[in-house]
Amino acid sequence: MPADRRLGAGARLALTTFTVAPVRPGRVDRATAGTAMALAPLVGALLAVPVAGVLLLLDSLTAPLVAAAVAVTVSALLTRGLHLDGLADTVDALGSYRRGPAALEIMKKPDVGPFGVVALVLVLLMQVAALAELVDGPGSAVLAAVVTASAAGRLGVTLACRRGVPAARPEGLGALVAGTVGPVALAAGIAAVMLLAVPAVPDRPWQGPLAVLTALAVAAALLRHVVRRLGGITGDVLGAGVELVTTLVYLGLVLSG
Template identity: 45%
Template sequence: MRAGLALAIAMFTVVPVRASRIDRPAARVALAVVPLVGVVLGAMLGAVAAGLVAAGAPGLLGGLVAVGLGAAATRGLHLDGLADLADGLGSHGDAARTLAIMKDPGVGAFAVVWLVVVLGVQAAAFGALAERGLLVAVVGGALALGLGRAAFAWVARRGVPAASPDGLGALVAGTQPAWVAPVWAVVLGASAFPVLGRRVAVAAVLAAVVVVLVAAHARRRLGGVSGDVFGACAELAVTAGLVVLATA
């Protein structure tokens, strides 16, 4: 458990924690507990946005700063996955060509459009939550990013193969029981309910639907899942959750 938690922090944040083990058993634990990392990060980002708004900044400015700090805190890992998957799927090629495009360090038009839309929506939503006060922003951010990291467990559920024999997908694919992601959604939603009310259920369901559809489409096109699929599903789940939470 300790090795898995350390791996979750070291792999998905910039916190200088040294992972003592990088293997499938440790990765299995890391993906099971990584929603906790998302909760802490989301709460911090919500607090930053709310603090800026309280200091007189416009909500959108607070949201942009929060989203920027979130990208920096994760080394842009999930955003890179979103961009790569957008370019790959946009090519409409076979699995080999799609994977080759995803591994190309260049950025295409599909990646740019998806990054602009996703980051813009997240920033606007964080700003809207921040304008409702510190508690709402903190709990909303924690829930959204927690749901985003819970997506990892669904993408890595048992029976789903890796798209290639190397990389993050090969390390974690098939390591999670199918019930882990739904349990996290219930736990996160129940924890946020006293502050955010019934909309947490809608946020959790919409985030789950987005993840299921994107992961299924990526698996069909790639023949399995890759690290880019994990990152894309996380960012899209966060965005879906924030949209619901920010809507009055």
């Protein structure tokens, strides 16, 4: 497939995978999947714009905590809640202390166990609290912070899909995207998101990039643990990575100097 067509197909696949956008995915193969996973941070940045808009608009009308809660709700709606579902399933599997097929079987169950419920509550609380703190800053910094966190969360997917990371199952999203992202695309994504992070904390321009790198380091460590326990990545693992990195970046941005 020519490079321009692969880029277009990859962009469509990224939009259908990470958003509720009514876009037809077009051709789907591993080459296209690799392009889609490399473009994931860009999709995250685009998703952040309406979320930040809602946050800033409601902050002028109501309490910061309410504005933050609605903004997090909008983010979940724009992604069909798939990343939150992946977080719950992944934490339930890891919390069971089972390995391989037994752990994967837990992830397939439609219900959410106690570990997953606790993870969802904690992550959502931290995101809401962080956004309520961030919204007190200048509007441009708020937009930069939300864009950074959302893009970094999807960069966690790019990281998980890098070469050398296997799929846990022979079918499903994990099998399609595992090992499809090369080092150049990953490095470019990290550099781009770090650049986006600079204006997120205007008086400490180093803090945003440091928050991104720290969150990715934690995600990489967790990914190694998940691969040991499950045998590789799944679609649920990717969703968990989105929520983990997004939350850690938000927390990193609100830390006081």
